[in-house]
Amino acid sequence: MTSNQPSIAVAASSPDQDVYAARLAETLGCPLCSDEDESHALLLVKTDQRLELRESGKKAPGPVYIDFVSGKSAHRRRFGGGRGQPLARAIGLKQGRTPSVLDATAGLGRDAFVLASLGCEVRMVERSPVIAALLEDALLRAQDDPEVFIIVSRMKLLRGDAKEQLLALPQEAWPDVVYMDPMYPHREKSALVKKEMRTFRHWWGMMKIVPNCWKRPGRLHVTGLW
Numbered sequence: 001m002t003s004n005q006p007s008i009a010v011a012a013s014s015p016d017q018d019v020y021a022a023r024l025a026e027t028l029g030c031p032l033c034s035d036e037d038e039s040h041a042l043l044l045v046k047t048d049q050r051l052e053l054r055e056s057g058k059k060a061p062g063p064v065y066i067d068f069v070s071g072k073s074a075h076r077r078r079f080g081g082g083r084g085q086p087l088a089r090a091i092g093l094k095q096g097r098t099p100s101v102l103d104a105t106a107g108l109g110r111d112a113f114v115l116a117s118l119g120c121e122v123r124m125v126e127r128s129p130v131i132a133a134l135l136e137d138a139l140l141r142a143q144d145d146p147e148v149f150i151i152v153s154r155m156k157l158l159r160g161d162a163k164e165q166l167l168a169l170p171q172e173a174w175p176d177v178v179y180m181d182p183m184y185p186h187r188e189k190s191a192l193v194k195k196e197m198r199t200f201r202h203w204w205g206m207m208k209i210v211p212n213c214w215k216r217p218g219r220l221h222v223t224g225l226w
């Protein structure tokens, strides 16, 4: 971790989760503490239900976690506009063509989940170890749902820098499309900034990706919704 990143620690909210939390703290190289400890800017807490990221302080927004089964993901899966929605069009999803996708900026996995629910095989790359941990937890939980299980079985999580991950693949294993969504907007249209945007911006700051250096003429299609 570099010094301009907020301090983060890992905690368990019940004794049943102690082992999980200790392993995660070791993997991330973060301290382990009580879930009531307010001395770190961010706390990654393993509860009996899920892994969640909490911000410390009186004005902190609610926890951030990923849920592919209920809430917004379920709604978007049912009513999201299918292959006609902008995301589907951006990656060239047309009748009879279902490209394989490398989501170079997996984040909370929402776009990857939509693409997987439309039938795409999606490799999601996430360079933030904290966000990757949230994604892994959500993918595991989703496997218990009989409907969503089939969708998440098309989603593979790769950790690290997307460009490095892509270039490490043999060309025959390259995806048809690389999709990028590098930045959360700094301002919402409304004055209210969504709680997860606040927390995550806090964590990763500005990101720079130069799409042009990814291009391989005739082989890869690089796209995004920005």
Ligand SMILES: C[S@@+](CC[C@H](N)C(=O)[O-])C[C@H]1O[C@@H](n2cnc3c(N)ncnc32)[C@H](O)[C@@H]1O
Pocket (backbone or CB within 6 Å): 104, 105, 106, 107, 108, 109, 110, 111, 112, 125, 126, 127, 128, 131, 160, 161, 162, 163, 181, 182, 183, 184, 204, 207, 208, 209
């Ligand atoms: C705006 S979020 C993506 C949101 C995502 N499309 C979704 O639907 O939830 C950008 C994410 O990309 C990740 N990221 C940025 N640059 C990356 C890179 N070079 N390789 C892998 N992940 C990267 C960041 O850590 C962040 O989690």
